[in-house]
Amino acid sequence: MSLLEQKTFIKSIPPFEELSDDELDLVCNNLDIEYFKAGQSIIDKDIKEHYLYFIIKGKVQEYAPLDNESISILIKSQFFDPLSLIENRVKNHFKTVEESICYLLPKDIFLRVVYQNSKLEHYFFQSISQKLSQNLTNAQNRELANFMVARIKDAYIQKPLYIESTSSIYKTVEYMKKNSLTSILVKRGDEFGIATDTDFREKVILNRLSFDEPVEKISTFGLKSIKDDDFLFNAQLMMTRHNIKRLLVLGEDEQILGIIDQISLTSFFSSHTYAVANEIDRALSVEELKSASLKFIRIIQSLFAKGVKVRYISKLLSELNRKLFDKLFSILAPPQLLQKAALLVLGSEGRSEQILRTDQDNALIVADDCELSDEQILEFADVFTKTLCDFGYPECKGGIMVNNPLWTKRESAYKKQLKEWIDRKDKEDFMNLAIFVDANCVAGDPALLKNIKNYINSEVENSAFFFSTFASFALIFPTPLGLFNDFKVDKNEHKNELDVKKGGVFPMVHGIRVISLEKRIEEISTVERIKELNNIGEIDKEFASELIESFNFLHTLKLKSSLKKLDLGLSADNYIKPDELTTLDRDMLKDTFKIVNRFKKFLTSRYRLEYVS
Amino acid sequence: MFRKISTYFNKKGLKDEKYSYLFDEYSGDECVVFDCETTGLNPKEDDIISIGAIKLRGDKILSSEKFERFIKPKKELNGESIKIHQIRGCDLDSAKDIDSSIIEFLEFIGNLPLVGYYLEFDIAMINKYVKPKLGIKLPNRQTEVSAIYYNKKLGLIPQGVIDLRFDSIMKDLDLPFMGKHDAINDALMTALIYIKLQNIRSIS
Incomplete structure (x- = not known):
């Protein structure tokens, strides 16, 4: 009862x-x-x-x-x-x-x-696979599902090399060594067994068994088998259930195709990432690069579906992007430019924080002593930008791309430009400066960027006025949280939605950027900057971990919502609808905005922002 | 001191040496929470209908090792008590007789300390059967959860009246209601109250 x-x-x-x-x-x-x-x-x-x-x-x-x-x-x-x-x-x-x-x-x-x-x-x-199959009707996810419902034959299957069960142990090991195998099939009449490295170690050496004994003595018969057109996850299931590490792979007519082991299973999914990285590495032409680049989106979706944390996905994506930019630069750039220029990625791309493929944000610093004429350089820059557009990287609406003369300059011209931005202090100049502070060199000579960053540091050093004006931009967008702990949503174009970038991500990124610039922190990603600021005692541990958690939460929310919008055939933007969140996500979003507000207060008192209009 | 003396006299009355283990001193982190359902509120006249008991180890409630017995009443169930615990006469068809149930209960509790809500009444009900059979009253150490609750609450409202009703305590301690009032569920919820009270200094 x-x-x-x-x-x-x-x-x-x-x-x-x-x-x-x-x-x-x-x-x-x-x-x-x-x-x-x-x-x-x-x-x-x-x-x-x-x-x-x-x-x-x-x-x-x-x-x-x-x-x-x-x-x-x-x-x-x-x-x-x-x-x-x-x-x-x-x-x-x-x-x-x-x-x-x-x-x-x-x-x-x-x-x-x-x-x-x-x-x-x-x-x-x-x-996992079930959840995915439910999404099969969805075109965006179909690719991903293919990825996950891979068959045995898609994975690495060891060749079906076998030896007669009467062969001696010595001869078997010799044969394995010659073919560099870690396990071998043992044939006894019509039946197959297996002998593995472990068997030789434990059953032969530890038992002081004579090397002349037949290998049959140490083999395991009654091997479980699986068809090559079966799903990979079924192989995983069988291994887990029987607590074994290897399965015999059979073809359509029951013929033995080889062995699949746990290692090739687990490495299967991650190897797709490596495969793409490899493809970029090996690419010799623009066409080959393009085909590799088109696979990115699949990787992101599958990793997200597998529950990989967004922070690591962004990192991986940036890594792949950088490899690609580097390769493209080396294919397209005139030889005189290769060692005399630095290709930069800026903004969120520079901080390794973009999650879906966003606009191109790049720039080029050319050494003062480069022999190419400005026209030649811009000609290259133009081709570079167009090729990236062709690869599917949208043009930056703000024109922050190498084909814009504002962002492709010689070193000395850059310094002049940066000094203007620092001194003029209007909103647009500061935005440009902010974007540049997050620059990361992906190809060419990194020293060029380092010199310019040092220059920025020396220009702004000890200027409290500069820092407080710069920091004040973190406060320009109000946090979308009402007095009574309710969300403040848009009433016009984005009805009932709120902008997580303006409301949460930007104030954090910018505030952390300003303090990092002041403290000459070399890290570029926001999370790494926060950790470093904690290390040098600028932010206490509790607040640092709250900031990191909030930052990651906003990012995850943004990715979820973007993937959903892409699924619905809409374009991904920074808006989310609080009504559509789970209760828990809603509560966490509120907590996150409270932390954003606390961070704004922290900035206000640190840079005396109450006096800056 | 008083407890020692009364234990001494109590033990002297023990008719069957087999049960002397009840008097062994217990040291450990286990205890038993129990509750009885009865035909009425007068131990002298009313009978036990069911006993529910659960062991606790630290902060863990061992509900997988619970003790639950339904007992054949000696007199007819009256309409009032049926309304409270919804045990009708026909529900007790599979019930056991009181004497064997009490023995099994003693075996279950052993020398573990006993915990309950208005425990005095439940102990009196049990003693009503134990005393004539074994010549003793339950010697186990006894803890009253409403008393702990009272003390922890008192710090906050020194002169106030403290609501000691079971459901009020559950609500005040923000504990989940674990099902309708029967012996085993009440024991379970009393266990939750007890564990929570052990874990908090005072009640805000």
Whole structure:
């Protein structure tokens, strides 16, 4: 009778509604309850008892142990962490955000039920691919789904080299060495077994077995097999279920095609990223580069779908972009320019913070002693910009591109220009300056950029007036949070939407940029700058981590919303609709804006902004 | 001191040496929370209908090892009590008789400290059966959650009247309601109250 409540509770949580009555009884009869104080760790590396936790009440944070970065917040009726129980390792850590009460289901009961119930098994082992297949109708995601529902034959399959079971151990190892194999098939009549490096180490050496014994003695027969047109995730499922590392791959007519192992499985997805990087590296012509560049968007989507953190996606994307710019520069630039110029990426691209492919923001510094004429340089710049447009990098509406003479200059002309920007201090000049402060050299001679950055530092040094005017730009857009903790949304063109860039990202990026410039921090990305400012004691640790979390949260929100808009065939912009967010995201967005407001206050008192109009 | 003396006399009355373990001194972080449903509020006249008990270890409620018995009443259930806990006569068809249930209960609690809400009443109900059978009263250490609640609340409202009703305490401590009032659910919720009170210094 009393179990009724537990049953109703558990049954209301997908996929546990699939439990049979017996399974539900088994689960409920084994539930314990635990109380956790706010901030108490539930799962960390020291954990000794393993449970699946269902939250009855409270909030639990999932975070990465390495950098304490928050991954998600779990609330009532959610559970954690099934994957750590299935994979038998603790990856992410969990702690309470507020006082929480959880049901505890012992690991062995959980696993027993998962293996017993095919629907649960399906859910836990294939949830990713399933989610993706639901999105199949969606054109944008189709590519991505293809990516994820890859077949066995798409992955690396080891050649089916085999040896007779009567061959000696010595001869087998010799054969493996010759063909550089780590495992080998052993043929006994019609049956195949396998001998691996581990077998030789543990069964031969440790047992002091004679090298002349037949290899049959140390082989494992009854190898599991899988068809080459089966899904990769099924291979993963089989390996996990039978706790084995290798599977025999069979063709259409049951002929043996080779062996697939855990390593080639896990490296499969990430290798796509490397494949693109490689393609860029090897490209010899503009055409080859273009084909590589078109694959970027697929990578972003698949990584995002796999739950990779947005910060790492941006990093990866910038990395790929830079490789591409570098390569394109070396293909297109006249030889005289290669060592006498620095190709820069600016703004968010410079800070490695763009998530989707945004406008081209680039510039070129040419050394004073470059022999090319200004016309020749601009001619090259023009081709460069046009080629990037052709690759799918939209033109920058503000004209911040190398084909604009304002952004392609000789070193001395740049210094003159920067001095004007610093001295004139009007809004546009300061925006240009801000963009330039975030420049990053991607090709050519980095010393050219370094010289100019040193020049900027020497020009602005100790000028409190400069810094307070520069900092005041962080306050030009109001934070879209009302007096009563409500969102202030747009009433005109973007009805019911708010601009996360103006409202949150820009004030943080700019404020941090100003302090970093003042303190001569060389890091360019906002998060790295914040960490460095914390290191030198300008921002205390708590505030620093709040800023980083908020910054990452806004970025994730922006990416989510952009991907959604792209799916709907709209163009990605900086607007989001608070009404369409989950309650949790809404609350977090409010908290984030509160932190933005606190940061603005921090800037105000630091740079005396109350006196700057 | 007083407890020691009364324990001494209590133990002297023990009829069956088998149960002397009840008197062993307990040191550890476990305890038992329990609750009884009865036919009425007078221990002298009314009977136990059900007993629910749950062990606690630290901040963990071992609901997977709970104790729950429905007991055949000696007299007819009256309409009033049926309204409260919704146990009708026919629900008790699978019920056991009180004597074997009490013995099983003693085995379950052992020498662990007992925790409850208005525990005095539940203890009196149990003692009503234990005393004639074993010659003793339950010797286990006893903790009253409403008393802990009172003390932690008092710091805040020194002269105020403190609402000690079960549901009011649950609400004040912001604890989740775990289902309708029956012996095992009440024990469970009392366990939550107890653990939470152990974890907070005072109630804001």
